[in-house]
Amino acid sequence: MKIGEVIFGVKTLSEVPATGDISTVTDKTDKITKDCAFVCIEGKRFDGHSFAQQAVDAGAAVVITQRDLGIKRQIIVDDTRKAYSLMCANLFGRPAEKLKLIGVTGTNGKTTTCFLLKGILDANGEKTGLIGTVKNMVGDEEYPANLTTPDPMELQELFARMVEAGCKYCVMEVSSQALSQQRVYGMRFEEAIFTNLTREHLDYHGSFENYREAKHILFTQSKTAIINVDDGSAESMVEGTDCKVITFSTKRDSAHYTAKNINLKISGVEYELVAQGIIGRVHFKVPGLFSVYNSMGAAICAVDLGIPFKSVLSAMAELRGVPGRMEIVPTDTNYTVIIDYAHTPDALENVIKAIKGTAMGRIITVFGCGGDRDRTKRPIMGKIVTEMSDIAIVTSDNPRSEDPEAIIADIVAGITRSRATVYTVPDRTQAIEKALNKAKANDVVLLAGKGHETYQILNTGKIHYDEREIVANILNKK
Numbered sequence: 052m053k054i055g056e057v058i059f060g061v062k063t064l065s066e067v068p069a070t071g072d073i074s075t076v077t078d079k080t081d082k083i084t085k086d087c088a089f090v091c092i093e094g095k096r097f098d099g100h101s102f103a104q105q106a107v108d109a110g111a112a113v114v115i116t117q118r119d120l121g122i123k124r125q126i127i128v129d130d131t132r133k134a135y136s137l138m139c140a141n142l143f144g145r146p147a148e149k150l151k152l153i154g155v156t157g158t159n160g161k162t163t164t165c166f167l168l169k170g171i172l173d174a175n176g177e178k179t180g181l182i183g184t185v186k187n188m189v190g191d192e193e194y195p196a197n198l199t200t201p202d203p204m205e206l207q208e209l210f211a212r213m214v215e216a217g218c219k220y221c222v223m224e225v226s227s228q229a230l231s232q233q234r235v236y237g238m239r240f241e242e243a244i245f246t247n248l249t250r251e252h253l254d255y256h257g258s259f260e261n262y263r264e265a266k267h268i269l270f271t272q273s274k275t276a277i278i279n280v281d282d283g284s285a286e287s288m289v290e291g292t293d294c295k296v297i298t299f300s301t302k303r304d305s306a307h308y309t310a311k312n313i314n315l316k317i318s319g320v321e322y323e324l325v326a327q328g329i330i331g332r333v334h335f336k337v338p339g340l341f342s343v344y345n346s347m348g349a350a351i352c353a354v355d356l357g358i359p360f361k362s363v364l365s366a367m368a369e370l371r372g373v374p375g376r377m378e379i380v381p382t383d384t385n386y387t388v389i390i391d392y393a394h395t396p397d398a399l400e401n402v403i404k405a406i407k408g409t410a411m412g413r414i415i416t417v418f419g420c421g422g423d424r425d426r427t428k429r430p431i432m433g434k435i436v437t438e439m440s441d442i443a444i445v446t447s448d449n450p451r452s453e454d455p456e457a458i459i460a461d462i463v464a465g466i467t468r469s470r471a472t473v474y475t476v477p478d479r480t481q482a483i484e485k486a487l488n489k490a491k492a493n494d495v496v497l498l499a500g501k502g503h504e505t506y507q508i509l510n511t512g513k514i515h516y517d518e519r520e521i522v523a524n525i526l527n528k529k
Contacts, residue, residue, distance in 0.1 A: 065127040085110035090135040132233035139203040146210035154225040157246030161224040167349035174366035180213035182223035200229030227265040243273035248284040249397035254425040317409035337372040339405025375502025386490040392502025412493030413441035422453030430465025437469040446482035449508040
């Protein structure tokens, strides 16, 4: 592809070579090849500008920089992150422009909302792609997911596959990191859904205000915003944007859509979805008030896309949950084991509250906090779990480079007046075994934090770790 074609739409601050071909685009030093375009991106720990000359020496056709490095073949741009996203899009022929993009953002609920919306669209004959935390999908074909919102090169390749496969829609989770890193820069979203905003990723963003501002970016790139107005950050999501706004609520009659006569059961949720001129009974087979919000966002979006209301309700009633989200593990025991991805204070509180509203016995919660991540949420999570559970077992999650016992100490620091009997067991498998040994008839054992993940990240690297297998092995031994 010609240099001018790859750089199309990028705001350049220096002359662009009139001739020359580019084989590929990369921001990774280990993928520099002859005739590539190497984009110098400055991160918190790594600055690609330091490798610009190395790229030239390796035969790169051009080096995209954010400042004058005094090297051959450089093209200076105003923002290399934005440039990288646009160049990757150009390389694949701008496939996102041939899809109707639906973005879902918020702290919790993104994955479930996306799966639900894809399920509704699929059930109505609309071939749909999916991008998110659990997996990526092109129609029914699955691809592994490494990031909630992929790197621009992987993202554009997925879009291209969707277009080639005949997809009309792409439903995608859009993370705050992706937005702040401009991974979706230049894209126009047909619809954008806001679920909620609570403390998360403050280790990356530095403050809650920065985190909220990152989420806001999605709505500046969207035609229509579907907003949960029960959340305190709702107004700030659409402030200063020109998108059409549709609101939903379980509390406010002033919202465009409201949920009435909510019935929370262990088998799921039921409620009346009410808007001007329409009303219908929603059945969704995942328990908890958060399931009301997630299903509302998906249903409203589908209706706004033109799916008949009755068809939306019919599809919703048939859909089940997402792997690792309130997932009941088959155990053949007189107690229940649930796996959930909850790894933030708000998510933990919501999940335990959902279980508490229907459980006949005790709640035994096994949880930890990730290493090298926001430390401020650790004592908060310790307080929530020990106030809401009957037995709390504090253990490891993905400790990464941190000492698991130091992470546990941070969690325990938040436990002041515990309602629960508290145990600290650094080894996660031993913690799960302790929970299963403590369980009696009608109890619920909640394994929180790992969810869909089938690995654990230790200071020695990533290992295979599937809690479904762990539970099965422990019970087989018994």
